Amino acid sequence: MELMTKQGYKQTEVGLIPEDWSTLTIEEVANVIAGGTPSTSISSYWNGDIEWFTPTEISGAKYSSESVRKISKAGFNNCSAQILPKGAILMTTRASIGDLSILLNEACTNQGFQSLISKKDVDNEFLYYLMQTKESELLKNASGSTFLEISPTKIKAIRLPFPPTLTEQKAIATALSDADKLISSLELLITKKKAIKQGAMQRLLTPPNKGGKRLPGFSGEWVEKSIKEIVSTPVTDGPHETPKFVREGIPFLSVNNIVNNKINESNLRYISKEDDLIYSQKCKPIFNDILLGKAASVGKVAIVEKNWDFNIWSPLALIRCKSNINPSFVFYSFQTKQMANQIDGLTNSSSQGNIGMVDIEKLKISFPKSFEEQNCIAELLSNIAADIEQLETKKAKYQSIKQGMMQELLTGKTRLV
Numbered sequence: 001m002e003l004m005t006k007q008g009y010k011q012t013e014v015g016l017i018p019e020d021w022s023t024l025t026i027e028e029v030a031n032v033i034a035g036g037t038p039s040t041s042i043s044s045y046w047n048g049d050i051e052w053f054t055p056t057e058i059s060g061a062k063y064s065s066e067s068v069r070k071i072s073k074a075g076f077n078n079c080s081a082q083i084l085p086k087g088a089i090l091m092t093t094r095a096s097i098g099d100l101s102i103l104l105n106e107a108c109t110n111q112g113f114q115s116l117i118s119k120k121d122v123d124n125e126f127l128y129y130l131m132q133t134k135e136s137e138l139l140k141n142a143s144g145s146t147f148l149e150i151s152p153t154k155i156k157a158i159r160l161p162f163p164p165t166l167t168e169q170k171a172i173a174t175a176l177s178d179a180d181k182l183i184s185s186l187e188l189l190i191t192k193k194k195a196i197k198q199g200a201m202q203r204l205l206t207p208p209n210k211g212g213k214r215l216p217g218f219s220g221e222w223v224e225k226s227i228k229e230i231v232s233t234p235v236t237d238g239p240h241e242t243p244k245f246v247r248e249g250i251p252f253l254s255v256n257n258i259v260n261n262k263i264n265e266s267n268l269r270y271i272s273k274e275d276d277l278i279y280s281q282k283c284k285p286i287f288n289d290i291l292l293g294k295a296a297s298v299g300k301v302a303i304v305e306k307n308w309d310f311n312i313w314s315p316l317a318l319i320r321c322k323s324n325i326n327p328s329f330v331f332y333s334f335q336t337k338q339m340a341n342q343i344d345g346l347t348n349s350s351s352q353g354n355i356g357m358v359d360i361e362k363l364k365i366s367f368p369k370s371f372e373e374q375n376c377i378a379e380l381l382s383n384i385a386a387d388i389e390q391l392e393t394k395k396a397k398y399q400s401i402k403q404g405m406m407q408e409l410l411t412g413k414t415r416l417v
Contacts, residue, residue, distance in 0.1 A: 009412075017161045018412040027156035030116040030127060033088070034152065035109030036080030038071055045079075048072025051107035052081065055092040058101035062128075062180060064090060065104040081108040087124045089116040091131065093155065095147040098135035102128055114155050121166050125173035130160055130410055161411060171416040172409045179402040186395040190388060197384045204377045205333050207366050218373040228361035230330070232322045235357045236283050237294060238312040243271045243279075250276040251310035255293040258300040258316075261335060263291070271311065279311050283318050288327040290319040292334065295354045299343045303331040317360055324371055328378035333365050 008019045017023070026032065035053075038045035051067040058064050071081075083106055084090075092099040094112040102124060109115060116131070118124040137158055142148040163169050206212030207222040214220040227235065243252060249270035257264050271279070285291065287307045293300030295315040312318065321327045333339055346359040368374050408414040 012161070014159050014161045015411060016413075018415070020164045021412050022162045022164070023159045024162050025156060026116070026158050026160065028119075029122045029160065029162065030089075030118050032152050032156055033082050033084060033115045033117060034080065035082075035111050035113045035115070037110045038075035038079040038081075042075075042078075045072055045075030046070070048075060050076050050083075051105070053090060053107060053109045053113070055094070055096045055099060055110075055112040058090055058092070059096070059099050061101050063104050064101040064107070067107060071108070076108065081110070083108055084115050085117065087118070089118075089124060089128050089131065091115055093138070093142075094149040097142055097148055097150060098131075098138045100128055100131055114150070114152050123166060123169040123173055125177060126169035129173060129176045129406060133406060133410055134158060134160070163412065165417070168415070168417045175409060175416060176402065176405060179398065179405060183395060183398050183402065186391055186398065190391045190395065193384065193388045193391060197381065197388065200381060200384060201332060201336055204380060205329075205336055205366075206338075210366075215373060215376055218368065218370055218376075221369045222366050223369055224364055224366045226361060227319065227363045227365060230322055230325045230365065230367075231361070232320050235317055235319055235360045237317045237357060238283050238314045239279050240314040243275055243313070245269050246272050249273060251308075252276075252313060253291070253310060253316060254313040255295065255297045255300055255315040258291060258293060258297075258302045261300075261302055261331075263302045263304070276309075276311050283312060285310065285312060285318055286320075288321070290321070290327060290331050290334065292317045292319060292360065294356070294360065296352045298347050298353045298355050299334075299340060301331060301334040303327060317357060319360070325367065326371065326374035326378050328382060329367060329374040330365060332378065332381045333367070339363065339365070 009016050010019050012023050014023050040046075046069065048071050050071045050073065051065075052069055052071045053064060053067045054069075057068055071079075076083075084103055086103055086105050088103045088107075090099075090101045090103060090109060090113055092112055093114040096112070116124075116127060118127055138150055138155070139148070141154040141158070142150040163172070203213040204215075207224075208214040208220040209222070245252070247270065249272050251265070251268045252271045253263065253268070257268070285304050287304050289304045291302050291304070291312060293315060294317040297315075319330070321330055342363050343355060346362065347353050347355045368377070409416065
């Protein structure tokens with residue numbers, strides 16, 4: 001820190017920045033524009049041709065062009081909304097605070113926004129990225145009993161670190177925009193791969209006589225059985241009592257630990273080895289067991305992909321297949337629409353939803369008689385899933401790199417010009 005200061009950096013209210021950078025308020029770099037809503041009881045104010053955004057429409061989108069609802073000229077003339085120019089930064093400031101998006105054409109917003117119009121010599125994309133670093137400060141300055149909101153006065157007073165030239169602003173924005181484009185391209189590829197996986201599951205997990213794909217080299221003879229008929233032990237769940245959690249011990253999973261059809265090992269809770277020995281008399285997962293959400297998040301599913309010592313709580317059911325049934329095939333079958341419909345039909349209507357072990361055992365599953373064909377189908381689907389996981393990992397890596405770039409570029413620690 002001292003070395004950086006000696007080499008031309010200074011300590012400011014926004015942190016350490018280069019000596020030739022300035023600290024400016026939002027009011028100095030942008031006009032802050034509020035939104036408004038026409039009366040919803042007057043039909044002539046709606047369904048016009050003026051774009052009118054609400055906060056839920058911009059979450060996660062860098063650019064916005066077309067709103068879900070539009071208002072008429074009469075509606076615009078009879079509310080406090082203002083027309084925002086192309087390039088304006090939409091910023092949510094009520095309930096959801098700090099979501100940002102850049103307009104690709106003229107539009108207006110409801111009162112859940114305080115939008116930013118860049119002033120002369122301020123690059124709007126640079127300001128967009130800079131405001132991404134201010135979400136916590138926006139939240140800190142928000143108040144309200146019903147929902148959080150930040151006032152225009154407090155927004156205008158927030159200070160920002162600014163490079164001395166528009167050229168440097170644009171260089172920083174371009175670098176971060178390039179990173180965003182790379183991440184977006186990965187997101188599109190992931191979406192495409194997921195669609196391919198869904199299509200493959202539909203074809204491969206449906207019996208050929210019902211429109212599914214028959215794999216070459218196999219008879220294509222399938223059977224339908226209940227889960228009860230294909231398990232080696234009765235479907236069971238974890239203890240229904242609330243365990244005593246400890247700082248270290250045996251991981252104890254609940255339905256929240258199943259994310260995107262995988263066991264998520266972050267935010268694990270633990271039980272003692274002594275309690276695990278007691279609970280293991282009823283339930284103890286092993287490699288290739290299937291875990292199914294049976295309460296709160298009914299239908300979530302994962303397969304145990306490695307040998308490790310853990311146990312489960314009552315919101316999860318354990319399904320252990322017979323030796324002539326490929327567990328991965330069953331795991332993918334639980335991800336199909338057909339299975340989801342069955343589960344929905346057997347889930348009770350309690351506040352959280354719940355399906356019992358007896359009902360889980362009633363669920364029907366179709367599968368090839370040939371164990372080798374089961375293996376082949378499971379392998380094909382696993383390969384697609386592995387591709388998606390690799391892309392997700394790559395995306396997370398680039399997102400982390402981008403965060404590092406923002407920390408370096410938006411504080412002047414790394415200079416591009």
